[in-house]
Amino acid sequence: MTRTKVDFRTAAFVAVETVLYLLLLFCGGEVRVLSSYASIVLCFLFSLAFVRRGEPLLTAGLAFTVAADTCLVLCDPQRQLLGMGFFLVTQTLYAVHLHRGAKPWLLYARVGLIVAAEALTVAVLRENTDLLAVVSLAYYANLILNILTAATKGKSFRLHTLALILFLLCDTVVGLQVAAGGYLPIAEGSLLYRLLFSGFHLSWFFYLPSQVLLSIISTKKQPVN
Numbered sequence: 365m366t367r368t369k370v371d372f373r374t375a376a377f378v379a380v381e382t383v384l385y386l387l388l389l390f391c392g393g394e395v396r397v398l399s400s401y402a403s404i405v406l407c408f409l410f411s412l413a414f415v416r417r418g419e420p421l422l423t424a425g426l427a428f429t430v431a432a433d434t435c436l437v438l439c440d441p442q443r444q445l446l447g448m449g450f451f452l453v454t455q456t457l458y459a460v461h462l463h464r465g466a467k468p469w470l471l472y473a474r475v476g477l478i479v480a481a482e483a484l485t486v487a488v489l490r491e492n493t494d495l496l497a498v499v500s501l502a503y504y505a506n507l508i509l510n511i512l513t514a515a516t517k518g519k520s521f522r523l524h525t526l527a528l529i530l531f532l533l534c535d536t537v538v539g540l541q542v543a544a545g546g547y548l549p550i551a552e553g554s555l556l557y558r559l560l561f562s563g564f565h566l567s568w569f570f571y572l573p574s575q576v577l578l579s580i581i582s583t584k585k586q587p588v589n
Contacts, residue, residue, distance in 0.1 A: 373413070374583075377406070377410045378576065380406065381403055381407070381572065384399045384400075384402055384403040384406070384572075385403065387399035388400045388403065388565055388568055388572070389565050389568065389569060396565065397437060397438070400433075400565075400572075401434075401437045401438055403572050403575070404429060404430055404433045404437075404575060407429075407575045407578070407579040408423070408427055410579050410580075410583075411423040411426050411579045411583060412426075412427075413583075414583035414584075415582075417583070417584075418582045418583040418585065419461060419581070419583075419584070419585065419586060421460055421461040422457075422458070422461060422581060423582050425453075425454040425455075425461075425578070426579060426582065428450045428451070428453045428454040429450070429451070429454050431450040432447045432448070432451045434447075435447035435450065444496055445495060445499065448496060448499045448500050448503055451503050452499055452502055452503040452506065455506035455507050455510060456506060458506075458510050458528075459474065459509070459510055459513070462510055462513045462514055462524075463513065470513075474506075477505065477509065478505045478506065478509075481501055481502075482501055482502060482505075485497060485498065485501045486498075500539070503535075504539065507528065507532055507535065508532065510528050511525060511528045511529055511532060514528055520587050521586070523577055523580075523581055524578075524581055524586075526577060527574045527575075527577035527581065529574075530570045530574035530577070531570070531574040531575075531578075534567045534569075534570040534571035534574065535567075537566050537570070538567050
């Protein structure tokens with residue numbers, strides 16, 4: 365009976381998120397903004413409803429995701445640095461969750477790779493390096509490492525891996541859009557530029573499915589391996 369109740373709630377959650385997904389993809393203006401933000405808040409609330417029997421670190425990560433999207437979706441102008449800081453906390457929480465039961469050297473390797481990536485960023489960007497670039501790169505590196513970690517943890521983490529890959533695709537789109545503004549000029553007539561700035565909500569095409577999957581995953585205890 366409990367299982368049926370949980371399944372019904374999950375089905376209702378997915379149904380509402382599907383409606384919001386269609387609204388944010390195909391509508392504009394205030395409808396797009398409000399449906400985008402509401403969809404992320406709903407992901408967190410759904411996860412929070414099962415936090416006692418689920419994965420609290422994932423629920424905490426979704427809470428910081430809401431904070432990040434408050435800065436990036438609701439604020440005008442965007443609070444990009446603060447938003448990316450919240451997203452960095454999100455991926456750090458996911459990293460702690462994924463590294464349960466892992467060998468200590470994996471954590472040291474993660475820190476080393478992130479430091480190396482930051483050093484490379486400074487070497488490449490040079491005078492264009494700023495705090496937003498440093499925080500964003502740390503976040504992005506953490507996300508990639510989380511995908512690799514999840515992918516090595518077996519069948520029980522396949523959905524987790526898929527969710528994080530979708531997250532990465534979203535952030536790749538956003539990163540290229542930001543880079544086109546100065547870090548990495550992209551010719552306006554190029555196919556990539558037209559794809560990035562077509563008016564279609566490409567980043568959210570990947571982003572919301574990733575958050576819905578993470579919310580569902582967070583409601584169930586996962587094995588430690």
